Amino acid sequence: MLRIGIVGLGLIGGSLGIDLRAKGHYVVGLSRRPETCERAIAKGAIDWGSTEPEILRALDLVFLCPPIGSILPVALDIRPYLSPETVLTDVGSVKGEIVPALEKLWPRYVGGHPMAGTAESGIEAAQAHLFENAPYVLTPTLYTDSAAIDCVAGVVNDLGAKLLYATPADHDRAVAWISHLPVLVSAALLLANAQEANEPIRKLAQQLASSGFRDTSRVGGGNPALGRMMAEYNRAAVRHCLIHYRATLDDLIRQVEQEDWERLHTTLEEAQAYREQVYPSGTPPVV
Template identity: 30%
Template sequence: MRSIGIIGLGIIGGSIALSLKDKGYKIVGMNRSKEPLEKALKSNIIDEAASLDSPPETDITFVCTTVTVTPYFIRKVLDCTDKTIVIDVASTKTFIMKDLDDLPAEKLSRFTGGHPMAGSEKTGIDYAKKDLFVNATFFLTPNRYTSEETISQVKKVVGELGANPVFISPEEHDKLVAYISHLPQIISTSLSVVVKSAVEDKIVYSGRGYRDMTRLANSNFSVWRDIIATNRNNISEAIDTYKNFLDRMKSSIDRWDEKELEEIFNMAKY
């Protein structure tokens, strides 16, 4: 039986475990706190627990931790194993790839960066779903030493998750997700703060449109702190671009340029 190691049993790690266990893999879970491990064992999400001090040899180990500690755990797995392929799922890639750049080629040959474009504003293993990754994009950012065997095995397991592997450089990835993932979070959060401040308790009268727009505002800062910190230049650029377009819309409204407003509304459609 092939085995999968998972470091970090939150919604992403838990969903990977559920999906791949369903495909017949043996799942070995590792987590800093005991509660998610115990819950995962009791719920049969994982087959066994292992220590983070000495990650065991598995076919592939997923590192599903916050961005700034991800390089540490990647190094830990590569140091403690001889054959294990390692992939992370962090939301930014350049920070991680730069941190690992001093590793020898032999170790880096067993590693590729990754990032599934799937998740939720909710956190924790309680919200894990085995179909979380179905039809989702799964970015892959190999380094210059990543072996063909590593790429082949990672593509296979990503496919078994139901996701679509897309290869991209770390720099391109971070610039792209600043717009398609990080900016929407910033907009949702700021919109929620502005509206609640403006209407106070009358927020209870809001409809589905407002709730849809502010769903992401329920995200925990503990998750987003590292994401923003490690991609702040790209996020700042995205915010500036958005601010400039808001100014254009405001100008159209102030001048009541109906034609320009209609053009903007039409531009926005999928």
């Protein structure tokens, strides 16, 4: 049983609390708003909550779960209240800038990224088993305390998540491909369609839109603040992916313009083969 603190009681913080309490850990929460603490207690996400950082004293492990832009300022705010032996981790979805800053700030820090979420946000959206079978990346560096890694890894296993290790830079480049680029590709699909000047065509397209358009446009229609922050905090990797994506798109456009249907067929076969490699047939879908 660990004494665990959660700073920021939103979807991720609240869902962590629900599962960690279910595993027998004692969980306290810190939020700026007293009502959020009350809701988190009522939902069973924390044992106790407060708006005062004193609540973080004498804990084994603290999760930083504010929006990515607030992780560093919040860490600075709470640092005076942490005991020297407390392990600190965060759940930010980009690690390249946060990890070096936080490890200077706190010797027992390990970067982390639970790759789970829903379309909803806030404490009301918190749910049990959110992290089960989802990847959870830890991003230790040469400076990371190995006992701190073991502590966070143990809790990740408690959550039933798929534990992976990566350097902060590799993590950021990989998530740019599978998380941040899809948001922009998908947003561009919505925007291009929205800008179709022929209104009857646009209206008809909306009436005909079925599962293909719905799936392809889902992440592009998500939280704009989150999409913006992904691009802002991971701009080098996102730019790399965008440039390569545009080159691939240009190849497809060229095949259509040259009416090279054999080449298009081969290209689509390559796409199908790669997807089969990432999601082998018969594998139950990872949610």
